[in-house]
Amino acid sequence: MSGAAGPDGGAGGRWVELKPAVWETVVRACDCCGQVVPKRLWVVDIAGSERRFCGTECESLYRSYVLPRLAR
Amino acid sequence: MGIRVGIDTGGTFTDLVAVDSETGRWYVAKVPSNPANPVAAIGESLTGAGFDPSAVDFIVVGTTIGINAVLTRRGARVIYVTTQGFEDIPFIQRINRKHHYDFRWRKPTPLVHRPDCIGVPGRLDEEGREIEPLDLSGLADRVAECLAAAPGPGSSATSGPAGADIAVAVCTLFSYLNPAHELAIRDELRARFPGLPVSLSHEIAPIWREYERGTTAQVDAFTKPLFERYADGVSQALQEKLVDGRWGLLKSNGGHALAHEARERPAHLLLSGIAGGAIGGAQMARAADAPEAVALDMGGTSCDVCLIVGGEALYSSDFEIEFGFPVAVPSVSTRTIGAGGGSIGWVDPGGFLQVGPQSAGADPGPACYGRGGTEPTITDADVVLGRLDPGFFLGGKLPLNPALSAAALGRVGAQLGLSAVEVASAMVRVTNENMANAIRIVTVEQGIDPRGFALIAFGGAGATHGCEIADAIGMRRVVVPPRPGLCSAFGALAADVRVDAIRSVYLTDRTTTAPQLDGLFGELAAQALADLAAQGATGSPVVRRSIALRYQGQNYEQEVAVPAGTVDDAALAAIYADYGRLYEEFYGYRLDGIPVELVRLQVVADEGAPALGSLPSETHAGEVLSTVAEAAVTSRDVHFPGHGFVPTRIVRRESLDAGTRLDGPAVVESMDSTVVVPPDWSLHAAPSGTLDLEKKA
């Protein structure tokens, strides 16, 4: 998939618009909640690895809930 | 010919309307009902009406005893005989839920107990052919066992002088195509248990769907002993009042039948008490030259809405006692919602104002009755808004206390940050919207635009709210009949003898021939006319035929009228063409080329009695209605949305001469109703006695 930075990327991450080729028939899922991300990914670097979310709310949920759970 | 009488025995009042066909004189009476002894009030109403009982020619009675028995599950113990393997159908039902997210809902309680459900070997196929012979060898023993056994825990079977009520309902698979097995079962039971009442499903509801047909047969058996006693009681009461005329019962289909015939199929009497309002509303619609109308009968706790098309109330066969408990007999098609003068206003957990379905009922009643009610009702709202005169409620017989209304409204207002008046206005709006939604369901959802229709507003509270309900749905005309509180009794009086004969078939346009259809209609019409005569029809009957069609695979049908005359090839082609046209009108597209199924034939036979005029507003009243106060024109402040309190003319209805025109805002008061004319409406007192209200351009 190719992507391009969106205009309104926040400080901690950036929006990447999906432009799938015609043979790419599958949409991808959010790294936090598992929802479909139909058009724009919210890409954030967390602890050195790139995370792709459906939006900024999932980044917060990831930081406030998933990371502490993984740490347990 | 003498006096014809219509009587409506409701939960609160028993109403009587009568007309002397020779003199044209009208009589009315309103007496309190006695739920413990429903027959008693009939005698009292006859006394109250003030006519000579011996001049009575015919009486039609509408009653709620059938529906009340089923609602409270107080009726006969029913033994259910069905095809072996299907004894549990009354318990399994249709498996769907009433609400999606409600664990508290319980399935309808069947009218039968499981040990009283008897399976009989023997089977028909989907064309009515016998594929396994009927075996009656064990039936009598099983019935005898049931009769000998105790009724079971929690049973609430009624009893009469002859002991506990018990009756049999029979429903075998595919009996609507071939009744042979049900008839053989009946013959066996008659031979072995003389006097045991037997209800056969194919006679009561010859439709497919075994649960619906079986339940209807059970309702019939369940109420049969009650109706027998009721009919005997009424006959005796009439004799005591020296009335020797014939009498009949109003049926769910809005027609009446001689009592001795009607009691044989009591499932058809279930909506006897509601049908009068629909028939009365339709009669009023015709009298007011408003053949396309919606009848709105708004009382204290509930409101019945019925669609009138071409001057006739609409009919359906899908009435339900409660969710999932159908009674599949032809009935006037009414929608009942729990909203009336006694409905209570409250605030839901999300902070929205709601009205009903809880009602203050007659006891304690609205707060303003001063009988201990503390929650605000629609009646309280109408008092605080100046619409109801606290000194002239029921003609002044029940003084109302506005301070109690304001206090009750204020308590709800405190939760919403609204004043008592604001809450009152809001409650009225919410209720009117609920009514408008009920109208929307019977019109818009059936593909009918109600905006050109008239609203026939009656019942105790109908006239007070009629114009604003009409506004909420864009209707521009409201008709208030004379004596709006007596419209149901008037409907019983106006009813004809009527028979609805229905037959389920399973045919398609690929194989059906015109002679085949003509033969089926011929049989059905002959049966309908024979029933019509037996039920007391005189005169020359009017027969209407229709057929229900659908595209193969669909489950819902479109009714197409079948003109009189032989059904020949041309007539059959016209039926299919009409169907395609109606479908496209309704849904916006056609499905040409797909087979069409013919699923139901219907013949409606009506005795075609001469039409009754409209009940005049000035009638010869019995003692109950004789205390009407002096006519007067006064003024008081009445609240209207968007206007606030405005000085408003108050007029007594008796003082309105025919032809009088009056611009809103105005209030027209009479003993049994209050008509509110909002600022942008005008009123015309029609010569027929109705009040015609129109939205100003």
Next chain:
Amino acid sequence: MSSAATPGGAGGPGVPTAIDPVTLGIVNNGFVNVCREMGITMIRTAFSPIFNEGLDFSCVLFDRHGNMIGQAEFCPAQIAASLFIVRWTLEELGIESFEPGDVVLHNDPYRGGAHIPEHSVIRPVFHEGELFGFVANVGHLAEIGGKAVGSFAADATEVFQEGLRIPPVKIVKRDVNDMELWRLIMANHRTPRNTWGDLNAQIGSLRVAERRVIEMVDRYGRDFLEQAANELMDYSERWMRAEISAIPDGVYEFTERMEDDGVSDQPVTFHVTVNVRGDELIVDWTGTDPQVRGPINATYGVTAGATYNAVFHVTDHHIPKNSGAYRPIRIIAPPGSAVNVQYPGPSVGGNTETHPKLADMVIAALAPALPGRVSAAEGGTCCNFLFGGIHPKTGEYYANYHLEGCGWGAKSYDDGNDAIIIKNGNCRNTPVEIFETRYPLRVKEYSLIPDSGGAGAMRGGLGTRRIMRVQDGVEITVNALLDRTKPGFGAFGLEGGGQGGSAAIKVKRAGDTEFRTFTEAFGTVSASKFTNVVLRGGDEVLIESPGGGGYGDAYARDPERLARDVFEGFVSAGQAQALYGAAVTT
């Protein structure tokens, strides 16, 4: 501002609304009525029993930003799917790509759908040339191709075996059908005439709804209606937050198993953690098995739908169902697990078998927090039985989707209902007289199964038994997808209540003397999930649906309730003695 209302009750935060609450309530009824009318039109015009008797569809109204502002409740399975499908389709295609009279069709289970038979249609509503919002509905088409008739391939391992997959495409452009696309679809379904009728019913009902929305905009004005919609969503959100706040904070967990996935005979484990944090819920499905080869995987739409379904069951069911009601509920469904199947994994059974179990898990997890609001598990299988072939009377191909009701779970305050459709849908059964008229099978028995309700102070509801015989000279192909047939996999009880009775699907070949499992008779891997078994005249099929779980100690059952059970035959005298400790004389 005509008045400022402060919502009261249930401890909801007092936020004033700009539009008075009365008008808001009226507008809300209007939005719901648009959707109800859409649904009623569909009931009247659809061809498949799954639509017009089964009511397996949902109708929704969206604002122009993709927020759901109205919903008519016909099928709870779609409460999430309908929310996501429209929003994500608008995002993917771009709102600006919609022109008046367009209809977008799609059934992609990886784009919010619950399973592949469900087809969504979406139509924009323009008012005087300006976009106001969208009307949409989701419905189950009875036959969409794939390896098994009825498109319920219980042993599928890839989506391609489940039927024709359609990404969001415009099937109608400016009110003109794209016949090229229609022909492509028709060529891939077994009963294309029904597809034509059903999709036309779906699309036709959109037009009815569009007209009603335009009338509302005419009546209220665009700006006012948009403001009202926004306030309504806030209202639902406030109410839902108030309900959640009333649940004690904490972490609640539950684990449940399914007997197999149709491809292997190994059980599948599901796990949920419900985090109640103030006025928010985080429902985390981490810990569930990786996605399996067979079609009991749940799509994201199924898992989210089951979660919302459960939450709606334990909160006030009057909360208006718009986007606002969903906001306080966060769901985590790990991609690639059995609760969030990824391409090309199969999922057709996830909607009917997995959904009810997931919903019951969330409800049961909350039992310690909300003992008066929860229920033991219901039977939890649709008992999907599909068959088809050439009809001996018409010579045409037919397909039928048959299902059964099960026992409801018992609650602390009442027994479970007998024979009720599972909570992911609200289908009715098909009357025997209609069934035999349409299909070449004969029903020999349809009855309640005594003793199938889980024992308890409150008893689980009973399952049903049905026996069908293939008519002489007829050949049919059958597929089945059930669960809870193995011992130990019955509907769980709560607070010491017993498990509900098992499900069964068995066959008695013509000439045989007893019913055997399909594994015994035909060698299917799973006894409850299989495809393409051919039955002939005289063969009989037995389907038993499971009972519901019990609640509380059976020995503590009210003797009056037990006496009534024994009198009616819901509980045998033997079970009354063995499980309830009561010697009952009959």
